[in-house]
Amino acid sequence: MRKLKQVNHLMGLLRPAVEDIQARHGSPVVVDAGSGNAYLGFILYELFFKDAEGGTVLNVEGRPELTQRAQERAQRLGFTRMEFQTAHLDTAQWPERIHLLTALHACDTATDDALAVAIQKGADHVAVVPCCQAEVAQLLKDSKKAVEPTLTMLYQHPWHRREFGSQLTNVIRALTLEAFGYQVTVTELTGWEHSLKNELILGRRVHKESRPARLKLESLLGTFGVQPKLARVLGVEPSPRTEPAPL
Known part of the structure; x- marks a missing residue:
């Protein structure tokens, strides 16, 4: 029931994006990356695609038993334009064009894989709810000596470093x-009583790229001496860190 409430609330937040791609594209492609049991995909299809003339909902999941169960369920329901692929996100076969990509609680760097695909395929809309994140905490630990000492106080202890x-x-x-042209909104998905991982990142592509945002991103990476998977895949390099001016 908690998961259902999360997904139903997400539907309300996704409705403008889905209606936008259906209005502008005859057969829009929606991808649920790291779909698990495909609950999100089924509700998307039921609400927006079952009675539509076109459109496909592609669910990508690495566990074959979940893919098989979801595929059988789609056949029973007659959801003929739901597709399923068993693959990890960094090795999946993606359609040439994606119009909306979602990723609900894709763990650690799987959210980065999903975002990278959305950006590379020029998705009109992106919606991700990140889950556990461990990579940057390890990168911070490894880069402590290269970072301005005052900043390292923010993550000196392991607990603080994780958070x-x-x-x-x-x-x-x-x-x-x-940096890659999206207008971004960050908001809460559900209340804390339902999930501690409830940060929703929404993106709508409005132009090709933003140079000012790219420079800010490179500076941020350089300041903390990190280059997580998303930056590596997209070729974003940390800017060289300069020594702070003396007081």
């Missing part, structure tokens, strides 16, 4: 979307 790493991860993700 700060999660925050920094999502800031980098939002800024990366901005």
Whole structure:
């Protein structure tokens, strides 16, 4: 029931994006990356695609038993334009064009994989709810000696490093979307009583790229001496860190 409430609330937030792509594209492609049991995909199809003339909902999941169960369920329901692929996100076969990409609680760098695909395929809309994030915390630990000493106090202790790493991860993700032309909104998906991982990052592509956002992103990466997977895949390099001016 908690998961259902999360997905139903997400539907309300996704409705403008879905209606936009249906109005502008005859057969829009929606991808749910790391779909699990495909609950999100089924509700998207039921609400927006079952009675539409065109459109496909592609669910990509790495566990074959979940893909098989979801595929059988789609056949029983007659959801003929739901497609399923068993693959990890960094090795999946993606359609040439994606109009909306979602990723609900894709763990650690899987959210980065989803965002990278959305950006590379020029998705009109992106909606991700990140789950656990460990990569940047490890990068912060490894880069402590290269960072201005005062900043390292923010993540000196392992607990703080995990929390700060999660925050920094999502800031980098939002800024990366901005750098590649997306207008970004960060909001709460559900209340804390339903999930501690309830940060929703929404992106709508409004232009090809933003040079000011790209420079901010490179500076942020350079300041903390990190280059997480999303930045590596998209070729975003940290800017050289300069020594602070003496007081």
